[in-house]
Amino acid sequence: MNTKHLIVVFCAIVIAGAVYAESRPEEIIKSRQAAYAFLGWNSAKIRAALDPAGTFNKEEVIKSANAIQAIANSGLGALYVKGTDQGTGFHETKLKSEAFDPAYASKLAEVAGNFNKEANTLAVVAATGNKEAIKDQYSKLSATCKGCHDNFRAKNN
Amino acid sequence: MNTKHLIVVFCAIVIAGAVYAESRPEEIIKSRQAAYAFLGWNSAKIRAALDPAGTFNKEEVIKSANAIQAIANSGLGALYVKGTDQGTGFHETKLKSEAFDPAYASKLAEVAGNFNKEANTLAVVAATGNKEAIKDQYSKLSATCKGCHDNFRAKNN
Numbered sequence: 001m002n003t004k005h006l007i008v009v010f011c012a013i014v015i016a017g018a019v020y021a022e023s024r025p026e027e028i029i030k031s032r033q034a035a036y037a038f039l040g041w042n043s044a045k046i047r048a049a050l051d052p053a054g055t056f057n058k059e060e061v062i063k064s065a066n067a068i069q070a071i072a073n074s075g076l077g078a079l080y081v082k083g084t085d086q087g088t089g090f091h092e093t094k095l096k097s098e099a100f101d102p103a104y105a106s107k108l109a110e111v112a113g114n115f116n117k118e119a120n121t122l123a124v125v126a127a128t129g130n131k132e133a134i135k136d137q138y139s140k141l142s143a144t145c146k147g148c149h150d151n152f153r154a155k156n157n
Numbered sequence: 158m159n160t161k162h163l164i165v166v167f168c169a170i171v172i173a174g175a176v177y178a179e180s181r182p183e184e185i186i187k188s189r190q191a192a193y194a195f196l197g198w199n200s201a202k203i204r205a206a207l208d209p210a211g212t213f214n215k216e217e218v219i220k221s222a223n224a225i226q227a228i229a230n231s232g233l234g235a236l237y238v239k240g241t242d243q244g245t246g247f248h249e250t251k252l253k254s255e256a257f258d259p260a261y262a263s264k265l266a267e268v269a270g271n272f273n274k275e276a277n278t279l280a281v282v283a284a285t286g287n288k289e290a291i292k293d294q295y296s297k298l299s300a301t302c303k304g305c306h307d308n309f310r311a312k313n314n
Contacts (some may be wrong), residue, residue, distance in 0.1 A: 033247075034194030041188040042231060063232050069229030074199060076222050090247035092191075 025081070029089030032079040035071055037090075042067045043142075050135050058129040065126035065134075068141070069103075072119035077112065094154045107151055114144040166206040172209035182238070185244030191226055192248075199224045203283075207292050215286040222291075229276035234269065251311040259303075261308065268305040275301050283288070 042064040048054045048059050085095045098104040118141040123138040199221040206218050207208045242252045254259040275298040283293040 030194060033196040034191045034198065036248075037187060037191030038195045038228070041191065041236075046231075060232065065231055067227040067231040070224040071195070073220055074224040075202075075217065079198075090194075 006020055014131050023081075025087045026089055027085050028079055028084050029082050029087050031089075032076070032084070032095075032148050033089045033091065033093070035074070039068060039071050041058065042071075043145075046134070046138055050131070050138060056131055060125045060131075061134060062123075065123045069119050069123035072116045093097060096152050096154055099152045104151065111144065111148040114147060115141075160304075165226075182241050182244045183246055184243050185236055185238050185241050185249050189233070189241070189246065189252075190246045190250070192231070192233055192236065194226070196225060196228050199228075203291070203295055205250070208294060213288050215283075217292060218284045219280075219286075223278045229273045239240050253309050253311055255277035256309045264308055268301065268308060271301040271304060272298075 045064045046061055049056050049064075059072045067139075080095075080099055085093065085097045085099055087093055099108060118137070121124075122134070122137045122141050126135050160292045177275045201219055202221045203225075206213050206221075237252075237256055242250065242254045242256055245248055256265060275294070279291070279298050282290050286289075
């Protein structure tokens with residue numbers, strides 16, 4: 001993505017966040033944690049299907065990939081409301097304050113954009129049922145998760 | 158749905174559940190609670206968009222409807238593993254033991270099937286952007302949520 005694109009994505013996140021600013025922080029944190037926990041469940045199912053010891057079922061992989069795509073496109077930016085880097089939803093948030101630091105704005109937009117891009121591509125690749133291609137694309141998606149975790153998620157708290 | 162269809166849906170739920178039977182109950186309950194909490198967030202966004210005092214944004218409604226559709230089609234039956242009517246995920250489960258009682262099998266298959274059907278239809282209706290049609294279909298979907306809650310979810314615990 002170029003700089004202009006990054007700024008547009010970042011602003012979309014900020015604006016979307018503002019819409020939910022009136023919600024209680026703990027509710028916002030809960031919804032955020034739910035989204036990523038549900039993402040984790042779907043991701044684990046794909047990982048299990050790709051495991052050499054697992055059973056690859058095309059239809060099941062497509063379901064999970066479609067769920068991940070829908071999560072990525074559901075407007076998660078709305079759940080990054082300033083101040084929600086502290087507080088407890090289902091558990092204490094691991095979101096780092098860097099998520100609201102203008103110095104990290106382009107990084108945030110970059111990792112968010114990458115996640116969306118690779119999630120959308122995974123859904124397309126999953127539909128082909130090509131296991132090796134799905135494996136490659138799943139690796140690319142996983143890298144975007146790591147890209148966000150490394151920058152914006154506390155290791156332990 | 159006819160009886161045969163109900164039995165097929167119920168068996169699919171049981172078989173899918175068996176696949177995850179080796180997972181720890183608390184992890185299964187967490188994933189289940191995450192799925193429904195994420196569903197709740199997306200549902201709340203549609204409700205807010207349809208509120209006379211709210212702002213109807215077609216693209217946002219489509220995102221939420223697509224997320225709900227993907228949740229409904231993600232294979233949630235796998236999260237109804239026998240024994241997970243007791244235990245704590247993010248919080249104590251509200252699932253009633255009736256979910257695993259053969260006497261309620263056809264009811265469970267019915268409410269699960271209705272939820273899927275109305276969620277899939279909502280995604281189709283949302284894509285049209287017709288606010289009144291979306292309102293009608295959202296009401297139908299909400300009724301299926303109630304149908305499950307009334308039968309299989311404890312009021313308070």
